[in-house]
């Protein structure tokens with residue numbers, strides 16, 4: 001590009017645009033990217049992260065809700081609700097501190113307000129189920145999230161999108177004659193704060209759901225794999241090896257033997273002819 005020879009190229013693989021240029025800025029991680037990649041980083045936590053569509057998440061949410069319903073002891077539902085109540089207590093304490101005049105970081109304040117809004121609008125079980133579904137999705141398709149930061153951002157975005165009506169706005173498109181929905185972005189720091197709170201709160205539920213799925217799928221843990229290998233080798237040592245030829249040895253058929261003898265005879269006659277000529 002003309003005039004861009006002094007600028008380094010954006011670090012996103014396959015981007016190729018010149019990186020953002022600001023001679024007065026402190027060189028930081030995000031100054032290695034171009035402006036579009038920087039916007040993507042702010043929105044998704046990583047410029048390489050792609051959109052997580054709700055149609056991929058909704059079936060898993062239904063599945064988690066089904067698991068909670070099928071539990072006869074109703075302890076899963078009680079535990080999930082308790083996680084939400086704990087989170088709500090913490091968030092309300094932070095907001096009460098703010099009202100009393102204590103110093104609270106601005107981004108923490110906004111993150112707490114956003115979480116409280118989602119918790120008020122929905123039932124606690126649903127809030128927990130959506131979070132659990134996101135953990136399950138990460139277990140099923142780990143490549144959906146390109147990095148840890150992208151995971152945090154996508155988690156917060158999807159959780160908020162599913163639970164808050166105010167997180168999504170809409171506008172009328174005159175050209176296409178239909179309503180378009182738009183997600184209302186939060187500042188990067190707010191998302192980080194929300195992500196920390198949400199992931200630490202719902203991690204116990206997510207871990208149990210992942211374990212349940214792994215057991216159902218028959219995917220054994222490291223210890224179980226060792227045990228099954230040991231049992232197999234023990235059995236081999238106990239059983240005596242049979243004498244005689246191996247069952248896997250190739251036994252030539254009558255047809256094969258005949259063909260072999262014919263080819264040997266042919267070769268022998270050809271050799272004799274060659275000796276006579278010489």
Ligand SMILES: [Zn+2]
Nearest residue numbers: 010015034037
């Ligand atoms: Zn770029």
